[in-house]
Amino acid sequence: MIFTDFLRGRRRHELTADDLAALEAVANDVRTLPARQTFIRQHEPVHFSTYLIEGLMCRYMDDREGLRQLVALHVTGDFVDLHGYPLRYLDHDLATITPCQIVTVPHERLDQLMENRPHLAKLLWFSTLMDAAIHREWIFALGRLDAVGRVAHFFCETEAKLRAVGLSDGRRFALPITQADLGEACGITSVHMNRMLRDLREDGILRFWGGKAEILDRARLERRAEFDPAYLYLDRLPVDSERA
Amino acid sequence: MIFTDFLRGRRRHELTADDLAALEAVANDVRTLPARQTFIRQHEPVHFSTYLIEGLMCRYMDDREGLRQLVALHVTGDFVDLHGYPLRYLDHDLATITPCQIVTVPHERLDQLMENRPHLAKLLWFSTLMDAAIHREWIFALGRLDAVGRVAHFFCETEAKLRAVGLSDGRRFALPITQADLGEACGITSVHMNRMLRDLREDGILRFWGGKAEILDRARLERRAEFDPAYLYLDRLPVDSERA
DNA sequence: CGTGACGTTGACTGTAGTCAAAGAAGGTGG
DNA sequence: CCACCTTCTTTGACTACAGTCAACGTCACG
Structure with a gap:
């Protein structure tokens, strides 16, 4: 029962x-x-794709000075670099944040699935396009929201993704990453990230410390984030944990 | 010879x-x-996808105050909303910038292609993932580059895309959009965009006026943009125009 | 107990946003 | 053909958000 x-x-x-x-x-x-x-490093030919069973991974790109920009954060249940299958090489690096359990799938086996299981193939395609939808939302957040908004957005999205796989109860969830990581995701410095987290905490909206997050006021958090989860293509807003 | x-x-x-x-x-x-x-408006069910034969289209999202963030710019040869096929609804709006010639393809016909032409299906998938790669690059630009860098990046990328379909000679190309549009793509105000374009012009790097762009110093433009075209998945850097 | 990673705070700087006004360019109708 | 209007571009003065630099606190771990 890997998947x-x-x-x-x-x-x-x-x-x-x-x-x-x-x-x-x-x-x-x-x-x-x-x-x-x-x-996996950018521009290397890839011949398999990686499914994340447990842990946190990220995709990132470095600027000329070596400063990172995260372009995606991946959690349990994500087919992390399935896009490497049609693309053949990645345009970015893929790394673990926490220790991770993964399985890989050879691309020639995926060719077989393309041939024999068009419906499954379409769902695999779908899963890569959900990632693209998340990319777009990040573009929106980086382009239009101020620092607090971006941080709020990051937490709204991450909580929703974790909740979909039963790793958040809607209020508390583990997120074992540093403030520097958060800054690299939100396009702000770790110093400023620290200040934004303080603001959110003092406003009674969100607490984040030691890799654990707690949403104190979801309505205000989502409002600051201008968050609408439609882009996550969830079947419904999953409230109870449930297995398909 | 539509495609x-x-x-x-x-x-x-x-x-x-x-x-x-x-x-x-x-x-x-x-x-x-x-x-x-x-x-096409976000969240509406879609039953066809749009291929752009000629003209400029963009995908965008509005913030709460109605300010736009472009999430993609599309040119001749782009299958603009093919991702709507696996996704079933779009997470953003799709609009024309210039008058456009398009064809649409019904999704049930794409189902047939999925069944009967796995290789073609994989190429269609590929084309949607190139868009995702471009999204990632925009995330990088918005997160890590300053305003000039973002503008430079936008022009490097757009020129490369236009060159791939024979609409740029590597130096001059038509880009009939306003400074306000550019600002919406780069996440800066139109006023600041105007200043950045002036800087690039005065530095002898790029001229943009009246919908026409001219690259004066490609090396310095690409340097400011931290531009590496690998993410565009071009066969080679197309120098001469050529038809497949 | 020392070390290194992570988090916190303050003072100062600089880039980009905001507000406002006016100049060009282009299209339309009289 | 000109007058007018709209849209786009340009510039200046002021503001503010986030970056930078620096120092210190805290905690876990060896």
Whole structure:
């Protein structure tokens, strides 16, 4: 049961038991990766894709001075670099944040799925386009929101993603990353990130410390973030945890 | 010959004459859209996708005050909202900038292509993931570059895309958009955009006026943009115009 | 107990936003 | 063909948000 959380909360119901078995059948063995390790580097030809079973990974790009910009944060249930399959090489680096459990799937096996299982193929395609939708939302946040808004947005989105796979109860969730990581995701310095988190805390909106987040006032958090979860393509807003 | 420019410069050679004919066969009639018109609105169910034959289109999102953030700019040869096929609704609005010639393709016809032409399907998938790669690059630009850098980046990317379809000679190209549009793409105000364009002009790097751009010093433009075109997945840097 | 990573705060700087006004360019109708 | 209007561009003065630099606190771990 490797792909238990794949598309969970997002069209998971369209994955037939048969599709799921086909997916399991093409996967390699489960592996563990250490924290803070770059797993795939940009521009290298890739011949497999990575599914994240547990842990946090990120995709990032460095600027000329080596400063990072995160372009995606991945959690349990994400097919992290499935886009590498049609693209053949990545335009960015992929790294772990925490220790991670992953499986890889060889691209020639995916070719077989493309041939024999068009419906599953369309769902795989769908999962890569959800990532693109999230990219767009980040563009919006970076382009139009101020620092607090971006931070608020990041937490709204991350909480929703974690909730979809049962890792948030809607209020509290573990997010074992540093303020520097957050800054790299939101396009602000770690110093300023610290100040924004203080503001959110003092306003009674959000608490984040030691890798744990607590939403104190969701309505105001979402308002600051201009957050509308439609772009996450959730089946419904998942309130109770449930397995498909 | 509707899809003459589809994937031109990017794996076009992998499109067999057969694939191409199959694609032509599923397209509706060519239509013309007026300038500055929203064509598809976010959250509406979509049952067809749009291929842009000629003109400029953009995808955008509004913030609470109605200010726009462009999330993509599309030119000749782009399958503008193909991602609407797996996604079923868009998370943003799609609009014309100039008058546009388009064709649409019904999604049920794309289902047929998925069933019968896995290789073509993979190329369609690929084309949507190039868009995602461009999204990531925009995230990088918005998160890590200052205003001049973002503007420079926008012009590097747009020139490269236009060159791939024969609409730029590497130095001069038509780009019939306003400074306000540019600002909405780069996440800066139109006033500041005007100042950045003046700076680039006075530094002898780039001239942009009246919808026409001229690159005066490519090396310095790309340097300011921290531009590396790998993310555009071009076959090669197309110097001469050529048809596949 | 020392070290390094992470978090916190303050003072100062600078980039970009805001507000306002006016100049060009282009289109339309009289 | 000109007058008018709108849209786009340009510039200046002022503001404010976020970056930079620096120092210090705190905690976990070896």
